[in-house]
Amino acid sequence: MVNKGVGLFVCVIVIVLDIIAGILGVKAEAAQNQEKHLRLWLFECKEPSQEAFRLGCGAILLLIVAHVLANLLNGCTPCSQDETHKASLGRQLSLLSLFFTWVIAAVGLGLLVIGMKANHKSNASCGLSHHRFLSMGGILCFVHLLFSTFYYVTATASAH
Template identity: 80%
Template sequence: MVNKGVGVFVCLVIIALDITAGILGIRAEAAQNEEKHLRLWLFECKQPSQEAYNLGFAAIVLLIVAHVLANLLSGCTACSHEEIHKASLGRQLSLLSLFFTWVILAVALGLLVIGTKANHKSNASCGLSHHHFLSIGGILCFVHSLLSIAYYVTATASIH
């Protein structure tokens, strides 16, 4: 059985990692917007920002660490299709929050990677605008935090 103090500590660590990742994603967007750029509809020519790249990369790492911690420390809740229908409401909520946690992770990670990669080049580039990818990815880190905590709480409660 998991100690309540340990559970609260795990939740606080996951929240801190996700919130920090979100803030870094938003700050990366701000750093990217400070660079020179020329925009025409969906196309944009801009200078990459090393600061935006570093902040975006840090946000990616923190989001992944938060996700891994939430999944490893929550215990195994995967089960067969038949077991899902027979499972308790708590177990079903746990699986539902696990599913949405993975969906939000995929979207947030994709946006952060695209925004960060756009700032990795050593010279100016022109192409489709990657406007707001970093900030939207950062905002989704906050959503990931809520879903990860919901998953952790429901998974540990359904185990015990």
């Protein structure tokens, strides 16, 4: 278990990193939308945006760092199924929020990577639309913030 003061400081850092990652994801979507594109149903031809690519890379990096810090924060040890059923409600909520933190981070990272890769090409491309992937990934950074904070609170409360 991490010292309470250090844990709180790291929690604030995770909050700030997730907020900045979310903002970068939304700004990357805005930069992508400023480029020329022709859209027909699910197919789209567009010019890549280097600005959207850079902002997407930044959002990915910050989400990864925030996720690693949030998971190292309390050192939650995996439990067997029997231990989980016998655990207190606080411990069960902590494990549930840890699970959701992993799921949200995985989906958010996937969306950000898809949106970023769509802007990596050096010339215009046509294919399936990657519309709103960057902004959805950015929004999931904010959701990651909520579950990471909830994880910290429940893990800290169940430890005492």
